[in-house]
Amino acid sequence: MPQEKSLTSQEREFFTLVQKAAIANPFGEQRLSLDLQIASGEGESNGGHQIDKTLRVLEDQLQALGDSGRDDLNAFSGKDKKLLEDVYLFDFFYRFRKKFDDHIRAQIKTEDKILKLNFAGEAIAVLQSRGFSPPEIKHAIEMGYQLRRAFYFINQSLIGRSQVMKKLRFDLWNNIFTHNLSMYDAYLRGRMEDFSTLLLGETGTGKGTVAAAIGRSGHIPFNMKRRVFTESFTSNFKSINLSQYPENLIESELFGHKKGSFTGAVENHVGVLENCSPHGSILLDEIGEISQPVQIKLLQVLQERFFYPVGSHVKAPFHGRVIGATNQKLNELRTSGKFRDDFFYRLCSDVITVPPLRQRIQEDPLELDDLLSHIVSKTVGKPSPELEDMVKQVIEKNLGPEYPWYGNVRELEQCVRRVLLKKDYGGDKKYAPTDLQSKLAAALETGDMPAQMLMAGYCKLLHLRHGTFEEVARRISLDRRTVTKYISEWDQQDEE
Numbered sequence: 001m002p003q004e005k006s007l008t009s010q011e012r013e014f015f016t017l018v019q020k021a022a023i024a025n026p027f028g029e030q031r032l033s034l035d036l037q038i039a040s041g042e043g044e045s046n047g048g049h050q051i052d053k054t055l056r057v058l059e060d061q062l063q064a065l066g067d068s069g070r071d072d073l074n075a076f077s078g079k080d081k082k083l084l085e086d087v088y089l090f091d092f093f094y095r096f097r098k099k100f101d102d103h104i105r106a107q108i109k110t111e112d113k114i115l116k117l118n119f120a121g122e123a124i125a126v127l128q129s130r131g132f133s134p135p136e137i138k139h140a141i142e143m144g145y146q147l148r149r150a151f152y153f154i155n156q157s158l159i160g161r162s163q164v165m166k167k168l169r170f171d172l173w174n175n176i177f178t179h180n181l182s183m184y185d186a187y188l189r190g191r192m193e194d195f196s197t198l199l200l201g202e203t204g205t206g207k208g209t210v211a212a213a214i215g216r217s218g219h220i221p222f223n224m225k226r227r228v229f230t231e232s233f234t235s236n237f238k239s240i241n242l243s244q245y246p247e248n249l250i251e252s253e254l255f256g257h258k259k260g261s262f263t264g265a266v267e268n269h270v271g272v273l274e275n276c277s278p279h280g281s282i283l284l285d286e287i288g289e290i291s292q293p294v295q296i297k298l299l300q301v302l303q304e305r306f307f308y309p310v311g312s313h314v315k316a317p318f319h320g321r322v323i324g325a326t327n328q329k330l331n332e333l334r335t336s337g338k339f340r341d342d343f344f345y346r347l348c349s350d351v352i353t354v355p356p357l358r359q360r361i362q363e364d365p366l367e368l369d370d371l372l373s374h375i376v377s378k379t380v381g382k383p384s385p386e387l388e389d390m391v392k393q394v395i396e397k398n399l400g401p402e403y404p405w406y407g408n409v410r411e412l413e414q415c416v417r418r419v420l421l422k423k424d425y426g427g428d429k430k431y432a433p434t435d436l437q438s439k440l441a442a443a444l445e446t447g448d449m450p451a452q453m454l455m456a457g458y459c460k461l462l463h464l465r466h467g468t469f470e471e472v473a474r475r476i477s478l479d480r481r482t483v484t485k486y487i488s489e490w491d492q493q494d495e496e
Ligand SMILES: Nc1ncnc2c1ncn2[C@@H]1O[C@H](COP(=O)(O)OP(=O)(O)OP(=O)(O)O)[C@@H](O)[C@H]1O
Pocket: 157, 158, 159, 160, 201, 202, 203, 204, 205, 206, 207, 208, 209, 210, 285, 326, 327, 374, 409, 410, 413
């Protein structure tokens, strides 16, 4: 047992700042201000990113600790030991962050095949030299990987400098690690399955992308002997679009079915719930589309954590985390009774609204440039300021700064492709109320549009103006179903 050591008051003060930075949300203002405080002795001249300055200052402090023969964690006790432990974990996390990123990229390429962590030996040696025990090392590697995955997926897939996007990234981090990382680590790591999330937002805003970032950032155990994480994060996230299936197939897709349980069930079928790993998440996309009986069944699954595949009496467990997403107005679905309150309350541990693109561009016009640069480089495989500029010019000339981007980021992606193909993009005319209004006015003039179609166009126009089927129905004294039918008729003939 080494002789008991302690930290000086200056070291305690400095390490306390590092400890605070270690648990702060990296997408928040507080983290940046802590980094600035930590690196305050660095001066401006060294340049580089803020985090590199922070790490240089930390390295010097840890070097001084080593030089004075006080770098073994086990030589300390009480608060000093805990403080140093957190500082070492912060140092470990940043020292290996690029290697964790390489591992994440390699895992994305190999998908569900589990990969060896090729720097495990080096990571274990560093932590051992600091005085961490084998269970503590396992814990540090698991946490390091989870933190890095969350940072990677939130930062790389959700581009945008607007305040609403900054807030979205901040909220997402909290959705994964709670508002307090220490509390998460002590109580909730690997126990987040009951924290369901509802994602709201218009079509194409990035709800699927947000769900994937949450789903791929869950806790995954590390096997010290085999030096592998026990699951790939790619198999850890599954999604199902509920609007794709007719009512009679939804249950089968969710819960699976037994061969012969209904006409057409020629084989056993494993549903998405059974396919979800214990540490995984499932996205139930277009959750506003499911019927009340299926809502009741899903509610039971979430409460009791088991279900029966269709036609089977054998219970199957479900340990995953559920993320529901809808582009419909949830409050209206609830007040109209389409979405049950009890189901809502079981799903709403967190409700995240993904902002529409027009709001983002309104807040900061440079948002569009950031996204264009991201989309162009994703489309052609490398950055190209020249192509970005070409797309930007077409957008400025044809659409102007007020264009509302009805299809959000998905429409912007399509716009980029169209400009690359034709050097032209005229915007989504289908949704432009003024165009539709002129079309209807012309039809009144010529008198050759069938009455049914005129009514369909009228419903469509009001829907574009007022945003919900309920409001259209109320205004023109029709029932909601008739309004929905008319609008889908209009959309169909428009597509033809
Ligand atoms: N902030 C963002 N940064 C970069 N790409 C984004 C961003 N948001 C969305 N995207 C991209 O936009 C496209 C549409 O996103 P996604 O499918 O997640 O939208 P959605 O809201 O789930 O749509 P829907 O409601 O129609 O299912 C995807 O290709 C996604 O990668």
